[in-house]
Amino acid sequence: MFHSLPARWLAVLPAMAAALAAAAQPAPASAPRAEEAATRAPTTLSYKSALEGYRPFTDDKPIPWKEANETVRQRGGWKAYAEEAAGGAGGGASEAPAAHQGHAMPMPPASKEKKP
Secondary structure (H helix, E strand, O other), X not given: OOOOOHXXXXXXXXXXXHHHHHHHOOOOOOOOOHHXXXXXXXXXXXXXXXXXXXXXXXXXXXXOHHHXXXXXXXXXXXXXXXXXXXXXXXXXXXXXXXXXXXXXXXXXXOOOOOOO
């Protein structure tokens, strides 16, 4: 609602003052009084906790380190995992430069000034 021109936000002040004055007026006679509100049946409120379906984190059962190392060896070692992460289908180091063919590193232009 903030405007940089003072005339715009000053023009809103009378409307805001009227709204505040209307809110400060006592309630009309048709509104229920406090005694009447106390005699009415209470409204039932329902509460649902945000944590109602919470399940605590549980770690997977750890496996022995020798078994984990053997599994990695059977799958091709760390290179197989590295190729998988790079999106390669395998085939060794000869494919690595092909992945970077689209990346050119231009040299900066040579300066025409001679250094003393």
